[in-house]
Amino acid sequence: MLSVKNIVKQYATHRALNDVSLEVEKGKIFGLLGPNGAGKTSLIRIITQITAPDSGEVFFNGERLNANHIPQIGYLPEERGLYKKMEIGEQVLYLSKLKGLNSAEATKRIKHWFEKLEMKDWWNKKVEDLSKGMQQKVQFVATVLHQPELIILDEPFSGFDPVNADIIKNEILELNKNGATFIFSTHRMESVEELCDNIALINKSKKILDGAVDEIKNTYRSNAYWIEYEGNYETSSNDIYEVLQTEKVKNHTLVKLQLKPNRVANEALSQLMPHVNIHRLDEVIPTMNDIFIEKVKGQNHE
Amino acid sequence: MNKILLIIQREYFSRVKKKSFIVMTFLTPLLIAGVYALIGYFTYKGIKDTHDKVAIVSTNKTLTEKLSSNQNISYTYIDQGLDQAKKELGKAAYDYILYLPEFSLNEPKGIELFGAKQPGMSLNRRISGDIEELIRTQKLKESGISQGDLDKLKTTVEISTKKIAETGTEEESSAGASTFIAFVAGVLMFMFIMMYGIQVMRGVIEEKTNRIIEVIVSSVKPFQLMMGKIIGIAMVGLTQFMLWIVLTLAISTAAVSLFVGKDEAKQITASSQAQTQISGGQQVTATAPQGPIADIQKSLAGLNVGKIVVVFLFFFLGGYLFYSALYAAIGSAVDSETETQQFMFPVMMPLLLGYALSLSVVTNDPYGNTAFWLSMIPFTSPIAMVVRMPYGVPGWELALSMAILAVGFVATVWIAGRIYRVGILMYGKKTTFKEMFKWFTYKN
Numbered sequence: 001m002l003s004v005k006n007i008v009k010q011y012a013t014h015r016a017l018n019d020v021s022l023e024v025e026k027g028k029i030f031g032l033l034g035p036n037g038a039g040k041t042s043l044i045r046i047i048t049q050i051t052a053p054d055s056g057e058v059f060f061n062g063e064r065l066n067a068n069h070i071p072q073i074g075y076l077p078e079e080r081g082l083y084k085k086m087e088i089g090e091q092v093l094y095l096s097k098l099k100g101l102n103s104a105e106a107t108k109r110i111k112h113w114f115e116k117l118e119m120k121d122w123w124n125k126k127v128e129d130l131s132k133g134m135q136q137k138v139q140f141v142a143t144v145l146h147q148p149e150l151i152i153l154d155e156p157f158s159g160f161d162p163v164n165a166d167i168i169k170n171e172i173l174e175l176n177k178n179g180a181t182f183i184f185s186t187h188r189m190e191s192v193e194e195l196c197d198n199i200a201l202i203n204k205s206k207k208i209l210d211g212a213v214d215e216i217k218n219t220y221r222s223n224a225y226w227i228e229y230e231g232n233y234e235t236s237s238n239d240i241y242e243v244l245q246t247e248k249v250k251n252h253t254l255v256k257l258q259l260k261p262n263r264v265a266n267e268a269l270s271q272l273m274p275h276v277n278i279h280r281l282d283e284v285i286p287t288m289n290d291i292f293i294e295k296v297k298g299q300n301h302e
Numbered sequence: 303m304n305k306i307l308l309i310i311q312r313e314y315f316s317r318v319k320k321k322s323f324i325v326m327t328f329l330t331p332l333l334i335a336g337v338y339a340l341i342g343y344f345t346y347k348g349i350k351d352t353h354d355k356v357a358i359v360s361t362n363k364t365l366t367e368k369l370s371s372n373q374n375i376s377y378t379y380i381d382q383g384l385d386q387a388k389k390e391l392g393k394a395a396y397d398y399i400l401y402l403p404e405f406s407l408n409e410p411k412g413i414e415l416f417g418a419k420q421p422g423m424s425l426n427r428r429i430s431g432d433i434e435e436l437i438r439t440q441k442l443k444e445s446g447i448s449q450g451d452l453d454k455l456k457t458t459v460e461i462s463t464k465k466i467a468e469t470g471t472e473e474e475s476s477a478g479a480s481t482f483i484a485f486v487a488g489v490l491m492f493m494f495i496m497m498y499g500i501q502v503m504r505g506v507i508e509e510k511t512n513r514i515i516e517v518i519v520s521s522v523k524p525f526q527l528m529m530g531k532i533i534g535i536a537m538v539g540l541t542q543f544m545l546w547i548v549l550t551l552a553i554s555t556a557a558v559s560l561f562v563g564k565d566e567a568k569q570i571t572a573s574s575q576a577q578t579q580i581s582g583g584q585q586v587t588a589t590a591p592q593g594p595i596a597d598i599q600k601s602l603a604g605l606n607v608g609k610i611v612v613v614f615l616f617f618f619l620g621g622y623l624f625y626s627a628l629y630a631a632i633g634s635a636v637d638s639e640t641e642t643q644q645f646m647f648p649v650m651m652p653l654l655l656g657y658a659l660s661l662s663v664v665t666n667d668p669y670g671n672t673a674f675w676l677s678m679i680p681f682t683s684p685i686a687m688v689v690r691m692p693y694g695v696p697g698w699e700l701a702l703s704m705a706i707l708a709v710g711f712v713a714t715v716w717i718a719g720r721i722y723r724v725g726i727l728m729y730g731k732k733t734t735f736k737e738m739f740k741w742f743t744y745k746n
Contacts, residue, residue: 012740048520050727054745075520079512079729086316097308098521142517 001026001045004151006290007056008289016042017053018205019166022152024198026182031213032185033288035296038202040185041078044152047183050077060150071100072244074148078155078185080139082127089114091143099146106145117167131162140168144175151175152183157191169195189289199288203296213288220291223259224284225268228252231276240267254281257275261282305522306530313505313534318541327542331549338554356423357396357417359384362404367440374428377523407437429587455539463525480692484665487614487688492657495621495684498539503642504625505531506633506726515726524723529715532626610691616704621684623711625653627718635733636726645735656682660689669692677703680710717742 002024007137009017012117017039024030034040045051047058049155050069058065060072082091089110114120117137127135136159144151147231153172157165172195176182183194192199193213200210209216224244231250237243240263245256253276353604357380358369369377378396380387387399398421404414415421415429442452506528510513518527556572632645656676668690676686677695683685683703687695725733 011744024366045727049741050516050519050524070521075517077513077516079513079519081314081511081517084508094308094312095517095521098305121314139517160540217390278495 001182002057002063004043005057005059007043007046007053007058009039009046009051011055015205017046018203019056020207021056022200022204022207022210026181027176027179028197029172029182029194029195030184031189032202033189033192033199033292034202035187039205040202041154043202044075044077044154044183044185048073048152066266074099074143074146074151076139076143076151076153078158080136082135082138084127086126086297087123088125088127088130088146090211092138092145095241096141096145097179100150101146107146110141113145117141117171132159133161136160137164137168140171144171144180146154149178150181150183151264152185153230154185155188156184156186157188162232189287189292193288201292201295207293209291215289217285217288218296220286222284222286225259225265226254226280226282226284227257227268227272228254228277228280229272229276229278233272233275235272235275238271238272256284259263306526308532309522309527309530310537312534313531314374314537317501317535319537323538323542327545328549331553332547334550335553354398355396356398356400356429357387357389357394357401358400360402361571362402362719364404364407365402365436365440365469366443367436367443369432369436372432375432391416393656398425404621410437413617419625480668483610483692484668484689485661487610487691488657488660488685491614491618491621492653493689494543494618495625495653497631498622499625502532503629503633504639505535506630506722507636507639507642510634510729511638519726524726525668526628528630528719532623532630535626536622539618539622540615586683613691613700614688617684617707618689620680620704620707622713624680624684624707624714625649627711627714631718631721631725631738634722635728635738637729641732652681653685654725657684660686665690674699678706680707683707694704695728720744 004020004022007017007020009015020039020043029259032040032043047065048055049065049067054294060069063069082088086094092110093103093106096110097103101109101262110123114122119134119137119141119259122130122134122138127138130138140156143153151172155173156168160168172182184192186192196213198210198212199216201208233253234246234249235255239259239260241259243255245254247254258266259265265281265283268282272278318453340525353373354375355378356375357378357574359380359382368379368487371377377400382390385398387394391399397419400418401412401414401416401524403414405413410433413433415426439452443449509518509527515527522530579699593697602657628649632642632649635645659672659676661669662681664676664686667673673686676682677690683706685705721738721740724744725738731737
């Protein structure tokens with residue numbers, strides 16, 4: 001639904017985005033990852049039309065991005081806040097009217113959301129009287145109230161306590177089920193593993209990796225396993241595997257094996273079974289965090 | 303366009319509904335009226351109360367005429383030596399001792415004034431005036447002019463100033479009234495531009511420090527937000543201005559009919575009594591107090607108040623737009639109000655300069671070169687022009703100044719908009735002028 005094509009953005013001497021392209025599919029949750037200062041926020045500001053790119057184009061549902069798309073995008077920035085002296089209900093109403101909703105419809109929806117998120121009696125409260133977590137809830141409601149097709153959340157979980165983070169996560173999944181497309185921007189990988197279907201990794205103004213989370217993980221599989229067994233036996237490298245690491249805990253032994261090319265785990269097990277009792281076998285799967293660090297470090301060393 | 307309206311609405315109502323706005327709006331006219339009433343009261347009381355009792359010890363034989371008491375000073379000749387009188391000064395019924403030694407009429411020397419407290423400048427001036435008058439009278443008499451002739455010499459001249467307008471009609475005018483109105487207009491203009499300009503700046507900083515700015519600019523263009531804020535606050539200013547005019551008029555009308563009405567009547571009787579007391583053609587100062595009031599009332603009718611108000615409103619809006627855009631740019635460039643100083647200075651300078659020059663040079667010479675240029679340059683024209691207005695400004699100058707100001711505010715709004723759109727999204731960096739210039743040159 002959103003395609004970003006060859007975006008370049010230059011700030012005086014600093015190039016924030018260098019020829020970045022990516023595709024966000026409809027109904028998916030897309031993770032925009034990268035360390036601080038990589039250019040994520042610059043890219044988001046271009047998608048939300050806060051700034052314009054120096055070159056390159058963005059298409060929204062096949063149309064070149066224009067002012068008509070503003071009501072179809074919801075944006076929760078990383079730097080977010082509310083008017084301190086304004087009543088909460090009034091405030092959300094104002095923000096949704098700026099997105100083009102009419103008063104009556106907006107009021108109805110706010111009431112619905114406030115009820116849903118247990119904020120019913122907040123309408124007349126002022127921001128000053130709310131905790132940071134409560135404010136985040138209000139901001140989330142303001143972001144999704146106009147039922148945008150595309151919802152962009154920049155570091156959405158920073159500042160939430162675990163309970164509220166969970167509530168918001170469930171709301172995101174529900175909205176997603178009902179057809180909303182999401183873009184998450186974050187440098188914290190754990191939230192991505194669970195939620196994202198696709199990701200793009202940006203570092204130093206360039207996209208260095210993108211694709212479906214499963215596929216990326218597959219390509220970064222090292223074909224290594226942890227095997228835990230009982231028995232007084234020590235294995236050594238052979239033509240099936242290489243022993244990377246051995247640990248002994250009481251009478252249990254943990255070995256980390258790296259399979260040789262075209263070998264499978266079964267062969268390693270049959271090698272060991274005559275000698276020991278197998279308790280556990282785990283594939284060593286790189287986390288997004290590992291991949292992220294590997295990629296970013298690799299690039300920084302170039 | 304619809305979105306600008308929403309922003310204007312929010313900016314307007316969030317301010318007008320504030321308690322501080324309501325309090326300010328209703329208290330200020332009361333305060334102003336109160337302050338003027340106090341000033342009026344004390345000035346009036348001061349004039350009445352400065353009645354000094356002066357004892358005269360004279361060893362002078364040449365001066366045959368005697369000082370006679372008047373409105374401000376009562377003179378008593380006492381038959382005591384100077385030393386004796388000095389000793390009794392604390393206990394006696396007089397405040398000062400005037401010592402007149404022997405002197406020649408052409409060279410009156412050695413006159414001394416003693417007091418338990420330091421005699422004021424005005425007392426000194428009055429006494430020396432009285433003595434000079436006395437010597438003059440005596441000299442005239444000595445040269446053979448009778449008292450009757452002397453009385454006939456005394457004439458009062460009043461000049462009524464009339465300005466011939468371009469249309470050729472004569473307008474009743476008064477330098478006093480014009481100056482008064484010029485001052486009020488100048489001070490008001492300065493206050494309004496400052497107050498509301500700074501409100502714009504505060505509003506921008508508030509949105510930035512609240513971090514709500516990015517949410518809003520994802521819905522509207524930064525320029526729309528800036529203009530919405532500027533226009534919204536302008537409307538707050540106009541509302542306040544209108545309310546002030548209405549309230550001040552109401553209060554002062556009430557006050558005039560209640561307070562001044564009675565007092566002026568009293569004053570007139572008092573002064574006519576004083577006049578009858580003054581025999582021998584002394585200075586007549588008693589008519590002074592009610593002079594200016596009547597003057598102002600008379601020539602207020604002569605001044606085209608409607609035109610002045612319309613021009614004032616135009617220059618208020620123009621000057622406010624001109625400056626508030628600059629203030630908005632400053633607000634966008636900083637993270638908190640404490641950082642604004644370095645940028646405020648260059649913006650405040652021309653305004654302050656315009657204010658100071660307008661109230662001094664321009665009121666002195668409203669048609670001079672300085673006045674002309676001050677009322678053309680858009681940095682100073684809002685104040686200079688409203689100060690010049692009551693004296694009358696040629697139509698073409700007014701039109702030219704308005705046109706320049708209009709071009710000026712379009713320019714500052716444009717420049718400020720370009721700085722603003724970048725500045726509002728910059729956090730945590732100390733901004734410099736160089737940086738602001740860079741922002742200005744960014745494409746979108």
